Amino acid sequence: MDMSVTFGDEAVAAEASVAVRKLVEEGVPQALSNGDPTLWGPEAEAEARVRLGWLDLPTTSRALLPELVKLVERARAEGLEHVVLAGMGGSSLAPEVICATADVPLTVLDTTDPGQVRRALADRLDQTIVVVSSKSGTTVETDSHRRIYEKAFRDAGIDPAGRIVVVTDPGSPLERLAIESGYTVILSDPNVGGRYSALTAFGLVPSALAGADVGQLLDQAAEVRPLLGQDDGNPGLDLGAALGAAALAGRDKLVLDDSLSGINGFPDWAEQLIAESTGKQGKGILPVVGSDPTDADDEIVVGVDTEAAVQVDGPLGAQFLVWEYATAIAGRLLGINPFDQPNVAESKENTARILREAGDGPLPTGTPTLVDGPVEVHGDLPEHVKDLPGVFTALLEDIPDRGYLAILAFLDREAAFDVPVPQDASFELITDIWAAHDPASLQGLLAIRTERPVTFGWGPRYLHSTGQYHKGGPQNGVFLHLTGAVQNDLQVPGRPYTLGRLELAQALGDLDALRKRGRPAVRLHLTDREAGVRHLLSAAREV
Numbered sequence: 001m002d003m004s005v006t007f008g009d010e011a012v013a014a015e016a017s018v019a020v021r022k023l024v025e026e027g028v029p030q031a032l033s034n035g036d037p038t039l040w041g042p043e044a045e046a047e048a049r050v051r052l053g054w055l056d057l058p059t060t061s062r063a064l065l066p067e068l069v070k071l072v073e074r075a076r077a078e079g080l081e082h083v084v085l086a087g088m089g090g091s092s093l094a095p096e097v098i099c100a101t102a103d104v105p106l107t108v109l110d111t112t113d114p115g116q117v118r119r120a121l122a123d124r125l126d127q128t129i130v131v132v133s134s135k136s137g138t139t140v141e142t143d144s145h146r147r148i149y150e151k152a153f154r155d156a157g158i159d160p161a162g163r164i165v166v167v168t169d170p171g172s173p174l175e176r177l178a179i180e181s182g183y184t185v186i187l188s189d190p191n192v193g194g195r196y197s198a199l200t201a202f203g204l205v206p207s208a209l210a211g212a213d214v215g216q217l218l219d220q221a222a223e224v225r226p227l228l229g230q231d232d233g234n235p236g237l238d239l240g241a242a243l244g245a246a247a248l249a250g251r252d253k254l255v256l257d258d259s260l261s262g263i264n265g266f267p268d269w270a271e272q273l274i275a276e277s278t279g280k281q282g283k284g285i286l287p288v289v290g291s292d293p294t295d296a297d298d299e300i301v302v303g304v305d306t307e308a309a310v311q312v313d314g315p316l317g318a319q320f321l322v323w324e325y326a327t328a329i330a331g332r333l334l335g336i337n338p339f340d341q342p343n344v345a346e347s348k349e350n351t352a353r354i355l356r357e358a359g360d361g362p363l364p365t366g367t368p369t370l371v372d373g374p375v376e377v378h379g380d381l382p383e384h385v386k387d388l389p390g391v392f393t394a395l396l397e398d399i400p401d402r403g404y405l406a407i408l409a410f411l412d413r414e415a416a417f418d419v420p421v422p423q424d425a426s427f428e429l430i431t432d433i434w435a436a437h438d439p440a441s442l443q444g445l446l447a448i449r450t451e452r453p454v455t456f457g458w459g460p461r462y463l464h465s466t467g468q469y470h471k472g473g474p475q476n477g478v479f480l481h482l483t484g485a486v487q488n489d490l491q492v493p494g495r496p497y498t499l500g501r502l503e504l505a506q507a508l509g510d511l512d513a514l515r516k517r518g519r520p521a522v523r524l525h526l527t528d529r530e531a532g533v534r535h536l537l538s539a540a541r542e543v
């Protein structure tokens, strides 16, 4: 088996081995492998009873393969080359990493940004097949994408029934709707939670349609599965013990480094698994993705196929299973229920309330505290702050010991790639131009100004991932939300709002939840998106 967990740091190894010994004495590795729901205490038991199905997926998901072969053959025969996936959190992050790793194209819609959705709609609608993936069948973003694509197909004279494939849990409202609409429905295993669903239909259906070899993923997972019952040479146990022991010792910022890995985008998937599973009751592990280690004493670096304090090597299918097992182990060590997400609903409810109360009127954005060029600043700031560099400085100074800054961008994730580049530009020049227009560049620019971790998330995608940790985990985060004016909005058919209005209401809803906890939270609103991003980045360079 080519899956292994090794330690590049002796102190981390020693600490992990103490935790392993304790877990082995308690019979945990075997019990978890057998699906024992009592491992997280009596309060978690009822939920754990219906959340451990992921342990069996390397075998049970095989049953899906013949159905997937047929679906793929039909799509190919009909020339449906453009695969769009509408899904949030666990329902999109696994297919995203599977397809990026297999180097097959998949358009992922886990956004409410109208520009990003319009770009997908404008791309080969006549050859598009849309996978609508939602376990609950009620997620507002995914429901909006379905409505928008149904209308777009109808407007183009295309019958949506031939173009929409639904993946959901048995009995969900989406299953009912799909049956009534004549859509292809593939049901998932209801005993697996969203973030553990990589090897269910949620991970496999869109990936197979996009052209990935999903049978191989199951083979890789099946190969590592027997090791998960062992006391020795159990990579899930070793990783979980290392993560849990480090967090208990105060090293609860998990820097994920995949710089040498052939697996593309794994940290984004691991982030939602770990943040949503552990970030609750004031405890948790904060994944830090896309930032260099800072050597702070509350940090542990884990490498995916990359040298680090803890190094996790192996193929993607095995990595999924090992990280899921490890998260369940870390959850036990931390004393939390790794299968619920008690605080995700808060921001959602705030958003629904904001939309309802606003009716047809403007959303309650308030008046800006100050305006700097194309950027409005909303939020409480010290009086001496007069411009954007001052805002950044104030936020960085506000990060408490052991705290972090989270940048949360409710913007178009792909807009930077639309910026025209000179025809003869070198690859370096092109990436420089992109970086100069990419809001995500703010992470690196602010990270070098502080010893504390700086994370970056796209909204509303992070609400289904680190959003749980921000609200339920240790209360030491400082938050910077980015929103932007919408040029060409998109109505959500059958709903009294546009995507742009929903996107802004989602940002406001999350801000309400964070401010209610007394967390410092500032919103920067770009009145002109492109100029605003450039202005933000140049202000960050001046800090």
Ligand SMILES: O=P(O)(O)OC[C@H]1O[C@H](O)[C@H](O)[C@@H](O)[C@@H]1O
Binding pocket: 088, 089, 090, 091, 133, 134, 135, 136, 137, 138, 139, 142, 193, 194, 195, 276, 341, 344, 463, 464, 465
């Ligand atoms: O698949 P869905 O029911 O649409 O849920 C999508 C996501 O929604 C919530 O945010 C959950 O906390 C996530 O774990 C889940 O992956």
